[in-house]
Amino acid sequence: MERFHRLAHSVWDCKYHIVWIPKYRRKALYGAKRRIVIDTIKQWARIKGIEIIEGHAMPDHIHLCVSIPPKYSVAHIIGLLKGKSASEVMSFGTKSSRMVRGRTFWARGYCVSTVGLDEEKIREYIRNQEQQESKEEDTEL
Incomplete structure (x- = not known):
């Protein structure tokens, strides 16, 4: 993986750590819904480069470390990923829609x-999110 990406008139390295949550921070991402969200995010990431x-x-919650081309704003991409994945989950079935x-x-x-320089730590x-959260649950009062 090269550090810099090239477009016709620019060389860039724009990486972001992004986190978002379901409404009311419900534990809603499991089973088929989780797979739908993951597949939708991957599909639209591929489409947008x-x-x-x-x-x-x-x-x-969702955690992403992504490299976004400078022709897109971060807000636009997050809106797109959240919107498309929500739409797919809603059309999944009446049980999940309810x-x-x-x-x-x-x-x-x-x-x-x-x-930036802390990319590997991020x-x-x-990568270790699930282990970290299970440790925190064990020590919570």
């Missing part, structure tokens, strides 16, 4: 930070 460096779908009130699957906001953090 976004490289998914690392990613993980937890039951109550769980989501008001036709809203994802919460409104998101968290994004740029990735990738490791995303």
